Amino acid sequence: MSASPIVYIVDDEPSGREAVASLVTEMGVEARTYESAEDFRSAYKGERPGCLVTDVRMLRMSGLELQDALADRGITLAVVVVTAFADTPVTVRAIKAGAVTLLEKPCGPLELWDAIRSGLAEDEQNYEIEQRRAAVVARWESLSPAERDVLERIVAGDANKQIANHLDISIRTVEVRRQQVFQKMEADSVAQLVRMALELNPN
Numbered sequence: 001m002s003a004s005p006i007v008y009i010v011d012d013e014p015s016g017r018e019a020v021a022s023l024v025t026e027m028g029v030e031a032r033t034y035e036s037a038e039d040f041r042s043a044y045k046g047e048r049p050g051c052l053v054t055d056v057r058m059l060r061m062s063g064l065e066l067q068d069a070l071a072d073r074g075i076t077l078a079v080v081v082v083t084a085f086a087d088t089p090v091t092v093r094a095i096k097a098g099a100v101t102l103l104e105k106p107c108g109p110l111e112l113w114d115a116i117r118s119g120l121a122e123d124e125q126n127y128e129i130e131q132r133r134a135a136v137v138a139r140w141e142s143l144s145p146a147e148r149d150v151l152e153r154i155v156a157g158d159a160n161k162q163i164a165n166h167l168d169i170s171i172r173t174v175e176v177r178r179q180q181v182f183q184k185m186e187a188d189s190v191a192q193l194v195r196m197a198l199e200l201n202p203n
Contacts (some may be wrong), residue, residue, distance in 0.1 A: 003047065003048065003049065004029075004030060005029055005030070005049045005050060005051070005120045005123075005124070006029070006030045006031075006032060006047055006049075006050040006051075007020075007024045007029055007030065007031050007032070007050065007051050007052075007053060007116055007120070008031075008032050008034065008040060008044065008050060008051070008052045008053070008077075009021055009024070009031060009032070009033045009034065009053045009054075010033075010034045010035075010036070010037055010039075010040045010052065010053070010054040010055065010058070010063065010066065011033075011035070011053075011054070011055040011058070011082075012035055012036060012055065012058040012059055013055070014035070016055065016082075016105075017033040017034075017035070018033070020033075020053055020082075020112065021033050023109050023112060023113060024113075024116065027113060029116075029120070036058060036059065036060065036061065037054070037058060037060070037061035037062070037063065037065065037066035037069075038060060038061055040052070040054075040066070041061075041066065041069055041070075044075075044077075046075070048077070048123060048124075048127040049078075049120055049123040049124035049127050050077055050078070050120070050123055051077070051078045051079070051080060051100075051116050051119035051120045051123055052066075052070075052077050052078065052079045052080070052119075053079075053080045053082060053112075053116065054066055054067075054079065054080075054081060054082070055081075055082055055083060056081060056082075056083035056085060056090060056094075057083065057084075057085060063081055063083070063094075064081070064090070064093055064094060064097065067079055067081075067094065067097040067098065067099065068097060071097065071098070076098070076123075076126055076130070077123060078100050078119035078120065078122045078123035078126070079094075079097075079098060079099045079100060079119070080099065080100050080101060080102075080103065080112075080115045080116055080119050081094040081099045081101070081102040081103070082102075082103045082104075082105055082107065082112070083102065083103075083104065083105060084104070084105040084106075086102060086103075086104040090102070100115060100118055100119040100122060101115050101118070103115055132199070133199050133200075136185075136196045136199050136200060137200065139184055139185045139186060139196075140185070140196075140200055142184050143180075143181065143184055143185075146177060147177050147180055147181050147184070149167055150163060150167070150174060150177040150178055150181055151181045151185070151193065151197070153166055153167070154178065154181065154190060154193055155190075155193055155194055155197045160174045160175060160178065163178075181193070
């Protein structure tokens with residue numbers, strides 16, 4: 001991946017922000033600090049891969065509310081939650097919202113770095129999946145409605161004659177549209193088309 005990872009640190013306590021930033025920088029990774037969830041939400045431009053390290057209890061928006069706000073915007077950035085008030089409801093809510101882990105303050109530098117490293121690895125993998133799916137969506141959108149109909153029947157396992165009967169078109173027309181589907185989807189086999197279809201509709 002061409003982009004270098006970034007760790008975003010959100011904590012309203014300056015000492016907490018700087019301690020995490022120092023650790024991240026020592027490990028050779030860029031760190032960006034924010035004193036509030038609102039500041040981060042306004043500044044974040046979608047850079048990936050990355051990992052957000054956020055405290056829970058902060059003035060105005062909490063770390064958990066920040067998780068919810070990111071999810072509402074469709075942002076899947078990896079999140080490590082750090083708190084001095086780790087109880088079961090907080091932990092459950094953070095993990096259900098997609099946090100990589102929740103650490104209780106004070107946590108050791110090795111424990112924190114392991115969590116951040118896991119978050120960066122997870123985010124890189126998720127970003128690659130999202131980018132690949134976006135490319136597949138762009139190819140699918142380049143298909144005409146008639147070509148999409150043929151693609152649907154190919155993925156369903158129909159042979160050309162069955163597709164022709166189902167769509168009430170000639171076999172020659174099926175062959176032409178089938179070729180266009182393979183070219184536009186950049187697929188070399190039916191198996192590839194099926195995998196792309198699953199990426200488009202995972203359910």
